[in-house]
Amino acid sequence: MKRLLAFAVAASISVTSVADEDQVEYRQEVMSAIGGTMGAIGKILKQEVDRPGDIAPLAAALDELADTAQRVFPEGSDGGDALPEIWEEPEDFAERLTVLKEATSKFRTAASSGDMAQIGPAVGEVGRACRGCHQRFRE
Numbered sequence: 001m002k003r004l005l006a007f008a009v010a011a012s013i014s015v016t017s018v019a020d021e022d023q024v025e026y027r028q029e030v031m032s033a034i035g036g037t038m039g040a041i042g043k044i045l046k047q048e049v050d051r052p053g054d055i056a057p058l059a060a061a062l063d064e065l066a067d068t069a070q071r072v073f074p075e076g077s078d079g080g081d082a083l084p085e086i087w088e089e090p091e092d093f094a095e096r097l098t099v100l101k102e103a104t105s106k107f108r109t110a111a112s113s114g115d116m117a118q119i120g121p122a123v124g125e126v127g128r129a130c131r132g133c134h135q136r137f138r139e
C-alpha cells in the first residue's frame, strides 16, 4: 500500500512538472514568434530589405499574436525567464499586456494605411510596450 501510494505521488509530481515545462516552452515559442515578427518588420523599416508590402500583413500577425500572448501566462506556469512577480502582481502584469494589445492594434491600423509618418511612431510604441514589460517581469 505504501509503495503504491509513493508511486502515485511520484507519478503525479512528474506529470505536473512535465506539463509545466510544456507551458513554459509554449510561452517561449509564442514570444519568439512575436520577436521574429518584430525583427522582420525592423528589417523592412531600416530598409535592409525592400519589402514595404509585407509591413501590413506582419503588423496584422503581430496584433493577432498579442491576443495569444494574453493566454500564455496561466497560474502555475512560472519558469523560464518569467519572474514570479507576474503572478504576485497580476493587475500590473495584465495592464502591460493591455498596453501591448493597444499598441499592436494601433500599429496594425497605421500599417494598413501605408503612411510611413504613422507607421514609424506606431511601431515605436509597440517596442516600448515590449521593453516596459521585459524590464519589470522578465529575467
Ligand code: HEC
Residues within 6 Å of the ligand: 024, 027, 028, 029, 031, 032, 034, 035, 036, 038, 079, 080, 081, 082, 083, 093, 096, 097, 100, 126, 127, 129, 130, 131, 133, 134, 137, 138, 139
Ligand atoms: C506583458 C509582458 C510582456 C510583453 C508586453 C512582451 N513580453 Fe516578451 N517576454 C515576456 C516574458 C515574461 C518573457 C519570458 C518568458 C519565459 O521565459 O517563459 C518574454 C520573452 C520574450 C522572448 C524570448 C522568448 C524565448 O524563446 O525565450 C522574446 C523574443 C520576446 N519576449 C519578445 C517580445 C516582443 C518583441 C514584444 C513586443 C512586441 C514582447 N516580447 C512583449 C513578457 C512580455
